[in-house]
């Protein structure tokens with residue numbers, strides 16, 4: 129089968145490599161050059177997934193442990209500290225190395241690359257995706273794997289009749305600027321990593337992590353924050369942490385992170401989306417590498433078993449993804465949106481009254497459930513408005529998980545449309561600005 133991968137996203141590289149190894153003819157079209165791929169910073173994900181896919185060891189000099197973490201309330205009054213143990217301490221790895229390992233593996237498996245080639249749109253015919261359009265013309269193939277990220281031109285150019293969601297709503301993505309600044313002095317605090325929820329009462333979060341030789345600052349909001357706001361916060365971080373220098377050592381640019389449920393429908397005849405192009409991240413923390421790699425593997429296994437790329441075959445990938453990962457990760461969209469809907473004083477109350485505790489924050493909300501919250505009923509009743517808003521978000525999340533996991537077993541257009549509507553009805557929209 130001739131397969132085109134649009135964008136060298138993580139899941140697309142994993143799927144493309146495994147499919148090429150399985151005898152398919154795979155070419156990746158990527159708008160940037162090879163050396164510039166992968167963010168210039170460190171990220172957290174499950175390292176064993178990458179080494180299992182590539183068959184390579186993680187290089188010793190590419191990763192380190194992150195220190196203990198404190199979540200700080202909007203008023204700065206309450207700090208919830210997470211002391212990690214040796215077993216669950218967070219490991220972070222240079223993203224450039226992640227990318228290099230995936231690219232090397234894909235090349236080794238026989239994948240061809242066309243770098244510096246921008247994909248402009250999908251090519252479609254009779255309800256099927258038949259290829260991609262680039263400045264050099266149309267490239268036709270049996271399957272297009274869409275790994276071109278959150279604003280993929282392939283997904284966004286699909287005709288409405290495909291019923292694949294094109295544009296994220298407000299609150300679905302997070303606009304972040306991240307930079308590592310030079311560090312003045314060599315002191316590292318006991319709790320080096322501070323995360324500020326609803327930072328400065330704005331909708332989003334920021335973090336400041338004091339490393340041995342740098343200070344890693346991220347400022348993210350659901351509306352693009354702009355230079356003035358970022359500079360204002362940087363000034364405050366420098367005042368609070370005078371060890372933060374002015375020189376950018378790594379990063380220093382903007383990134384967009386999906387923080388929402390995945391696409392309900394992510395396939396069509398000749399088309400499958402993976403990674404950020406299908407919004408495959410954990411809504412509370414925007415982690416997407418694990419989900420992208422798992423989805424890439426799942427897609428390759430689905431196609432490998434059948435050698436086909438029609439919607440009936442690809443639907444199995446779609447459904448299996450939701451059963452294995454989509455349902456469980458979508459669950460915390462309700463919690464995230466309930467917090468985004470709440471004014472800063474509400475989030476302060478949840479922190480100050482210990483309605484939100486370290487167990488809720490350590491797992492990015494995965495351990496927070498309707499029953500765990502009901503256990504805090506008495507404390508929550510001091511401000512019922514906020515307690516019930518949080519409870520409402522968790523209930524929506526639980527319904528969303530159930531809806532995702534009830535996808536029809538076989539592809540049937542009417543049944544899938546009805547199921548998509550059922551998923552949509554469980555969304556808690558972000559209306560506060």
Ligand SMILES: Cc1cc2nc3c(=O)[nH]c(=O)nc-3n(C[C@H](O)[C@H](O)[C@H](O)COP(=O)(O)OP(=O)(O)OC[C@H]3O[C@@H](n4cnc5c(N)ncnc54)[C@H](O)[C@@H]3O)c2cc1C
Nearest residue numbers: 135137138159171172246247276277383403404415416417
């Ligand atoms: C600041 C920040 C911090 C993050 N931290 C973490 C973390 O700690 N852990 C974690 O798991 N995730 C993290 N993420 C999220 C993570 O980056 C993504 O979820 C993950 O990379 C999966 O995305 P992807 O590979 O599908 O898409 P992308 O990484 O966006 O890759 C898409 C690729 O397609 C290419 N492309 C785009 N448009 C075109 C086009 N028109 N033509 C050709 N090529 C195109 C791009 O150049 C890129 O190479 C973070 C993201 C950001 C921005």
